Amino acid sequence: MKLLYLGDVVGRSGREAVIAALPRLKRELGADVAVVNGENASHGFGLAPDMADALFAAGADAITLGNHAWDRKEIIPYIAQQKRVIRPLNFPPGTPGDGVVDITLPDGRRVLIAQVMGRLFMDPMDCPFRALEGVLARVRLGVTHAAIMVDFHGEATSEKMAFAHRFDGAVTAVLGTHTHIPTADHHVMAGGTGFMADVGMCGDYDSVIGMTKEAAIGRFIRKMPGERLHPTEGEATVCGALIRIASDGRALAVEPVRLGGRLAPAMPSR
Ligand SMILES: [Fe+2]
Numbered sequence: 001m002k003l004l005y006l007g008d009v010v011g012r013s014g015r016e017a018v019i020a021a022l023p024r025l026k027r028e029l030g031a032d033v034a035v036v037n038g039e040n041a042s043h044g045f046g047l048a049p050d051m052a053d054a055l056f057a058a059g060a061d062a063i064t065l066g067n068h069a070w071d072r073k074e075i076i077p078y079i080a081q082q083k084r085v086i087r088p089l090n091f092p093p094g095t096p097g098d099g100v101v102d103i104t105l106p107d108g109r110r111v112l113i114a115q116v117m118g119r120l121f122m123d124p125m126d127c128p129f130r131a132l133e134g135v136l137a138r139v140r141l142g143v144t145h146a147a148i149m150v151d152f153h154g155e156a157t158s159e160k161m162a163f164a165h166r167f168d169g170a171v172t173a174v175l176g177t178h179t180h181i182p183t184a185d186h187h188v189m190a191g192g193t194g195f196m197a198d199v200g201m202c203g204d205y206d207s208v209i210g211m212t213k214e215a216a217i218g219r220f221i222r223k224m225p226g227e228r229l230h231p232t233e234g235e236a237t238v239c240g241a242l243i244r245i246a247s248d249g250r251a252l253a254v255e256p257v258r259l260g261g262r263l264a265p266a267m268p269s270r
């Protein structure tokens with residue numbers, strides 16, 4: 001089995017690039033499942049329902065969110081119906097939506113997608129480790145599910161790496177999102193869990209993590225709120241990772257995907 005994961009889709013340029021590339025990427029890479037992070041799809045902040053529908057129509061099987069989950073309020077009634085959009089598991093009890101989605105492939109195999117959010121340099125949240133332990137008490141890699149993929153949405157590479165080691169062998173992959181910068185640490189850990197601290201954003205890299213340079217620079221210089229941030233509209237780089245998965249659910253390889261825009265390209269072979 002192969003799972004394609006694409007990182008934070010930022011604004012119009014990110015959406016258009018993903019919607020154009022995803023059907024071809026899925027076909028050419030032979031991906032059985034595609035997951036996309038959509039927390040910044042709506043002008044950099046949140047995910048509007050029509051944009052979620054467009055990502056599903058392009059071939060996404062699930063969409064994850066993050067700290068920008070609630071920036072577009074229309075998502076709240078939407079995720080009550082559309083269970084393939086998930087938000088971090090470790091929001092407090094009573095938060096709308098779910099932190100996991102169970103996907104059944106045409107051949108009957110089940111794939112579980114979960115998302116947790118980090119706590120270093122992020123808003124206070126419940127414990128991401130305990131949140132995933134709660135899920136893993138109900139499912140078993142290679143027994144109930146052919147793959148279990150966890151999106152770790154967070155700022156700190158140390159927290160992401162510690163989390164992946166804690167669950168090494170119990171999940172197929174821990175893939176990072178949120179920083180909007182792809183890391184070069186993609187590998188399979190000793191116990192068989194694939195890891196990449198951040199898969200990068202699907203957005204225009206002639207920017208500050210997808211946002212207009214002038215406004216972002218001004219915030220650092222003046223330490224005042226200043227101009228509102230807007231996503232840049234140049235050509236996006238589609239960033240993600242392809243996980244090759246063995247029949248026991250463990251990762252065989254984690255390979256970076258980078259297509260278009262300003263970053264150096266990377267494309268797994270089929
Ligand atoms: Fe993001």
Ligand SMILES: [Fe+2]
Pocket residue numbers: 039066067068153177178179
């Ligand atoms: Fe985020």
